[in-house]
Amino acid sequence: MSVQQNLEIRRSSASVWGSQSGMRSVPTVSKYIDTTTCIGCKACEAACIEWNDLRHIATEQTGTYQTLPTLHAEYWNLIRFNERDFDGGLVWLMRKDQCMHCEEPGCLAACPAPGAIVQYANGIVDVNPDQCIGCKYCETGCPFDVPRFHQTTGKMAKCTLCVDRVSVGLEPACIKACPTGCLQFGTKDDMVALGARRVEQLKSNGFTNALLYNPEGVHGTGVVTVLAHGDHPEWYQLPRDPHVPILVRFWKSFLRPLGAIAIFGAVIGALTHYTKFGPKEVRGVDAPDRNLPDA
Amino acid sequence: MSAARPQRPFDTAVVAARDRENVIVGNEIVRHRLVSRVIHWSVAVTFFVCVFTGMPIWTPVFGWMAHLFGGLTVCRLLHPWAGVAFFLASGIMFVHWIGDMRLEPGDREWLGPKAFAYMRYETEDTDIGKYNGGQRLFFWAAGLGAIGLLLSGLLMWFPRAFPPLLLEFAYLIHDVTFILFAVAIVFHIYLGTAAEPGTFGSMVRGTVTREWARLHHPRWYRDVISGEEDRRR
Missing domain, CATH: 3.30.70.20 (Alpha-Beta Plaits)
Structure with missing residues (x-):
């Protein structure tokens, strides 16, 4: 209203x-x-x-x-x-x-x-x-x-x-x-x-x-x-x-904030990983065609 | 093969040859042919429409996302339909890739220390085929997740058609599945772009370099070189 x-x-x-x-x-x-x-x-x-x-x-x-x-x-x-x-x-x-x-x-x-x-x-x-x-x-x-x-x-x-x-x-x-x-x-x-x-x-x-x-x-x-x-509220459809509902409380007040933290955590985790380990690069190859097949 | 000459990106012969997967085209190997890429991106686009319309409803912390689509009401109208589209796209992707994704005995280890070792670049596994155990597990988890999201989403869409207790669980399932999905997708995107250079190209051009293939998927590389991968199909 x-x-x-x-x-x-x-x-x-x-x-x-x-x-x-x-x-x-x-x-x-x-x-x-x-x-x-x-x-x-x-x-x-x-x-x-x-x-x-x-x-x-x-x-x-x-x-x-x-x-x-x-x-x-x-x-x-x-x-x-x-x-x-x-x-x-x-x-x-x-x-x-x-x-x-x-x-x-x-x-x-x-x-x-x-x-x-x-x-x-x-x-x-x-x-x-x-x-x-x-x-x-x-x-x-x-x-x-x-x-x-x-x-x-x-x-x-x-x-x-x-x-x-x-x-x-x-x-x-x-x-x-x-x-x-x-x-x-x-x-x-x-x-x-x-x-x-x-x-x-x-x-x-x-x-x-x-x-x-x-x-x-x-x-x-x-x-x-x-x-x-x-003693019989159900007779009145009460x-x-x-x-x-306890589950409504659970997902609304607990699970969702926790999930938001988990998602932010994943992003921070990926950034941290990149900072610590860096990319997994293909190293030591300067020409495209040398001695490749022996993997 | 003209060895050192770099590939021109719009070479028509190269584009045409990319219609087949697991074949060598010039210096590169076709990893995902056009249809695979289209299916993958249709899943990705529908997924992100779902994410950006769903997350502002999920918690007000992400309320700002609602502006991307013109407000929370638009999000609420779009989300269920985007969800249906996502499920259909996921279904097609599932059927398309299931042949490549059969789980192998050692894949279970990817749930534990092997995944961490992989992230620390400590694995020297030369027996990795076209997809590694982590990718295969992600494939199955995504398929399962899509079903979970669809079923719980349908209940939330038509709440009066279902008993209240079932509904409470539907919200719970939708939430838990989404959280797992979101965390997995963050790493999926990270690994597919920044963490492993060259990977993103397999989803846009469709090709990877030989070096990339040898490093990340050595068994697949050997099979492609020897023509084994071709004969298997």
Whole structure:
């Protein structure tokens, strides 16, 4: 988004020297999602499309009320209608699927294009299409399978947490549209406190495994989710222990710098060899034709 | 044979005679005929397009290379196609040279001390044929590397078609193969130019001097002189 220059950047992809100016101190913000009070009205889906001027794409019948099977470059916010059979009958474990705005973003870790993925000081993780090269590395880096390649633009696209609204003091469009209050927006601390209260409430109502999903593996997320069945995040199609893939970390932060050193080392090695040994020349021949055949 | 008269580079008879490998033309021996050279340079050109479009994506340390092609986005668009071209060129080269590159029993030693001894100019091996063990090993490693780069590259090109864990390994394989390739290429170029004068000519004119052949590939030299190399084909 072009609002980038108005915001303090905490971290930027493929940056060698860091991107923080350190001039502004802003609190980390977070979305709060209470899956237990979501009614599946999809107002947030509509608000997201509307505010972000996304193109309308054909919906797809998946056998449930769900709009699409999965997120799309033109559909950043999807209510997943997870159906489960309990003793009392069918239960919808609806969950709002979107970018989780990880504190430790795997997409940003994997991204090779300088400045294409940034994390603002307020914690929002954003794609900067101007710098994005559409290499799809972020797809491999993301533990939540969120970033999508846009076929028309050749760029990656995902939820921006309405950074353009947040940066001028508004709440994200999805939050604004939610009729039940299951979506809230505020500082991360406030949202975690709100979640903790709701989890207590759920526990006293018999949902003993209730949990605020704010996974440690990615140092917490900028979207905290109340799950009634916290012992089964997979029922909500959430990973149990998400983290930046270890191999992504390995090749990005270790192998590649090491490889660069190896290549420079090879060049220096060749130069050193040339300086020490010199060329392997054909010596002692001044006329082209003497006593050659006895090699 | 008119002995001491130096060859004129554009002698048409000489150019024509260079169509056949391992034959004596004037004072020189044809080492790589035109088709071999064209295949080699098509591999080299596609390789370097891959290198200069890939390395700025690989790590920002090489970000400046992106300017050669008009920016990182152009690099990202070119790289996979250049990779396919490189693979095809490598495939052709592999088939073209495989007859000359059959590994011999002693070649394994080139992986260790023999390579270092060679670099110190300490070897007095008179049994080196058209290619030495190091060159043959490089040939096979390059072929294997081309396959590794292609397969891992395809996964990276179409990530959603493959399981995530496989993808993580694809990046790893692409990286490791590239690093080995890059280090090997640095020495390949160094040995082919500065370190061993006369070698580069075999890839541009196609010919080497008799002295060069006797020094670097004595068995091949003997075979060419005696006509043995010709009969073998």
